[in-house]
Amino acid sequence: MTTDATAELEAHGTAERLRAAGLKVTAQRVAVFEALSGHGEHLDAEAVFERVRTCLPTTSLQAVYGVLGALSTAGLLRKIEPAGSPALYESRIGDNHHHLACTGCHRVVDVECVVGEAPCLTPSNADGFQIHTAEVTFWGLCDACQRTTASEPQG
Template identity: 45%
Template sequence: MDRTGGSRSATDRAADLRAGGLRATAGRVAALAYIDEHPHVSASDVYQALREELPSTSPQAVHNIVQDLHQRGMLRRTDLPGSAGARYETRTGDNHHHVQCVVCGRVEDVDCVVGHAPCLTPSDSHDMRVFVTDVTFRGICRSCEQTEPVHAAE
């Protein structure tokens, strides 16, 4: 399922949750909306964004929400090098990759580099059927490079 686009209504998100076998709680609907509009965020980022709107929520409740949504295929979880925790996004169902700035940590989507999923084939699959390849390109964004030059060897 690809759930991109911040124009989805709370009613649409609630229907998605129910279709995924989950109750449409205010926390789940709000978390989906926030992650839809702010891809590649951590559970902590979601908590910080929602705590005014949902003052009774807790960091653990938000962690449980993103885990539930990930387990139901409604969120994609990505563990990026140098990140304090997993990042979540609503873009699911494809085999896209990421590019990450090593200075500011900004993360952007990169469509599959070549061919069909998975984009890369291992030299030895050890008798496993490979169905996804996670690739993270790491570099430096223009904004960071202007203020803090980083050499390619780093």
């Protein structure tokens, strides 16, 4: 199968997912969704914009923000907001995973549910809420930042 044929099939799958979520299929929505799909990454809007503008050079950063918002609201992307960082978007949806965030380089990685099934954590008092999601971010230094910190001269 040629690269063009593969891309066409992927775009078709994306179009079906957009329609199933009740969204109109546009070139920008397809490009933004595909910039995040299947990579296991956590990207901010500017990183998504950089990927999208290679195939849609007239797209604006504001348009990317709008599409990210629409895709998140429709449940096709997950938006996470680590403290002190811009909002990040990921394509891993449908589970209640958590995140590890490095305070050095700001890398974010997925970590499976802490214990048991979603929502993984139970508050001491739900105050009448029916809990469906628990969002946990573990903060620390990744291996690379630990090595950098350990190799810096102590002064």
